[in-house]
Amino acid sequence: DTGVSQDPRHKITKRGQNVTFRCDPISEHNRLYWYRQTLGQGPEFLTYFQNEAQLEKSRLLSDRFSAERPKGSFSTLEIQRTEQGDSAMYLCASSPPLGQYEQYFGPGTRLTVT
């Protein structure tokens, strides 16, 4: 499978715990995006990387959210001190080099905070 992959697919955690999600983009794609989707809504942009540089993070929901892409390949999204309102689907997408705008999404990580 050469698409975007995400791990884990499901995560159940207790309020106050930290969680980390991983995204592996399509191999030749240098841009990587994180989105959050709640039930019945469209995905909401969080942050994105071009190679290892995080070019926008102002849309991260709070300072409890952080993302990294240390080697310009896979990325991680961490949520510290989870709250019940963090329960959502976290989606990763990747995109080819500049000049092509289409984004291809992974299957998502479903987070449930109890």
Added chain:
Amino acid sequence: GESVGLHLPTLSVQEGDNSIINCAYSNSASDYFIWYKQESGKGPQFIIDIRSNMDKRQGQRVTVLLNKTVKHLSLQIAATQPGDSAVYFCAETKPTSGSRLTFGEGTQLTVNP
């Protein structure tokens, strides 16, 4: 503020009929649009895209129409099949946004056999 919205939350059609899903966008600076299909429990699946310098683009069984005058986008699905049942989102982006996508709320398409 910026938003991309859809006219109808649900659409029900008979198998074999053509489907038309509509989308209105508010940002006239948007220059690229994508339609996604999302099945339950899965990530959005790219269907077709269109740039603002075009008004029509065709794919396999799908056509996207763009009317920049009224800021309206539509997805036409020919000979709709049960496997087309899903939520459909339009998304838009513009060059200065880093290509981040702004999504609408989606239309649930149900195809009845």
